[in-house]
Amino acid sequence: MTVDPRQTALALGRFGLGARPGDLAREEPIRDALRREVTAGAVALPNGPDLEATPTLLSALRTEEQARKLAREGAPGASLPEGPPAPPVPERTYRAEVAARLALAQAAPIGFAERLVWFWANHFTVSVARGPQLRVTAGAFEREAIRPHVLGRFRDLLLAAATHPAMLIYLDNVASVGPNSPAGQRRQKGLNENLGREILELHTLGVGSGYTQDDVTALARILTGWSLTREGNADGLPGATAFRRGEHEPGAVTLLGRTYLDVGPEQLRLALADLAAHPATARHVALRLARHFVADDPPPALVARLAQTFLDQDGDLARVSLALVEAPEAWDPAQRKVRSPQEFLVAATRGLGLALDPRMVMAALASLGQPYWSAAAPNGYPDEAGAWASPEGLRARLDLAALAGQLAAGTDPLALADAVLGPLATDETRTALRRAESRAQGIALLLMAPEFQRR
Incomplete structure (x- = not known):
């Protein structure tokens, strides 16, 4: 098959991370290479000495903060180590995460899978601007919740992102308590609707899709109880995702006309699975993908085709990504982005x-x-x-x-x-x-x- 150098150059920028010297001389047709990257099903994982699991990072942050607090208070034996001070855990971790991403980006032959990681990490945004806990976990969120699922099922990506400690912290679900739960009655605390609102507005259905404020409140009730371990997980470290039954709002909840029984953590899994399969979610995801890769105002036919693939393939993101690569609109020679x-x-x-x-x-x-x-x-x-x-x-x-x-x-x-x-x-x-x-x-x-x- 003849290799078109113009298509190769176009694809390395549109779908990939940019050409390196020698990349334009590749003998394999670029569409075949893109398909192979998707069908391989593997997404590279960053690695490095400071890239730990989320509970380890949160535990290290807490230990450092306690040591600094004791040192400020002049507690006996609480002085920080002598010698040049090491960078604080948040800065050291953030720098290591960035360095690992840059190494992956430099090494990627094309970088389509890496671009998909960037897209989905932005779709499910968490921000280091919210404080030290997010500065140490934002990279781990991408490693643990995004990368394993960008070529898998959307429902799995949605569940992983929504229940990751970084998301629970970022959108304040750790502070959300069912008003009628034992903890809510005891502490007079109530719902925080931030995560429920953003799941509907940004992560799944999208603005203008027909959900109401009652649906936001309903999803927030379903999300109550999803928080972090305080005393330690199986490895003895606090900061892992945990479902706290005593903080969960009891009773059945109706969301978008469907009733979800109070079956503990399974209530959220069922609700998110239905949201992931909703036609509005398919349209929202398709629009954002087409806008990211093709044009700020993408062709409606392309968006409709991607949405239908999403529905027909049960949210299989690899099949949706292949549909994007196969779409003639995605190969428009005009560089619109x-x-x-x-x-x-x-x-x-x-x-x-x-x-x-x-x-x-x-x-x-x-x-x-x-x-x-x-x-x-x-x-x-x-x-x-x-x-x-x-x-x-x-x-x-x-x-x-x-x-x-x-x-x-x-x-x-x-x-x-x-x-x-x-x-x-x-x-x-x-x-x-x-x-x-x-x-x-x-x-x-x-x-x-x-x-x-x-x-």
Whole structure:
């Protein structure tokens, strides 16, 4: 089968993480490679010495906070270790998680599965901005709740995300108690509806799908009791997900016209499974996928096809991802999507072969407005050009492109354009590169070219 270099270059940006030198010379048709990445069913897991399980991380954070508290109070024998202070657990963990993601992104041959992880982690947003507990668990949330399920069933992904400690903390379900439960009667505490609202509005049905405030309250009641262990799990560590029967609202609950009996933790599993299979959820997921990969205003026929695949295949996300790859609309040669800051930075480092210090990357992403797991609200980072193509955003990208040009000043810009854009590079861009006053300026011009900024 003949390999189309234009399709290869297009797909490496649209579905992947950007071309590296040599990637455009691949002999396998890019569609076959994308299909193989999906059907393999495996998503790479980050690894590193500080990438522990959530209970371990929360336990380490609690131990550190207690030690610092005792040291501040001058308790005997409570001084912190002598010598240069180690970075606090939240900062050390966050830095390690970012470094592990960058390593995966650099090594991925194409990166379609990795892009799906990014998409779903943003769909089920948790944010480190909420405090130390989220700063130590946001990466673990992605590792434990998102990655194992992005090529599996949506209902499993939904359940894993909704009941992970990071989500329970982020959307305050740890503070939600059934008003008529023993704990609610004893402590005079009540519902927190944040998680129930966001599951309906953001994670499943979507805005305008017909659910009511009564449905939000009903789901919040079903969610009561889902919290964290306090004394320790099987390994003796607090911070694992636990269902506390004494905090769960007793009785049957009606959600979207369907009644769910009070059968303990199974009540939530049944409710989420029905939400995962709802036609509105299929449409919502399909729209967000098509918007992320194809166009800010995606073709309605593509959205309808993806939604029908979702329903026909019982929420099988691998089949939905394959339907996306097979869709003719997804291969429109027009590059309609502006790369997000994370996509731009990773594509630039892949193309230039730059290995950056995680702290430099964290600073760069902060200047560009998209640090890892730091969205300002539960709806995640935006997915439209207007959010990233502002004058301020483009100035920040230009500064970063200029820095990259200095770091890779020995690289020939025209050769790099051939390596990472190939036939996508326009005559205008090639002329600008030839006229550049220096190689560093040429690299910066290439990174800011429309063909590189869009995918």
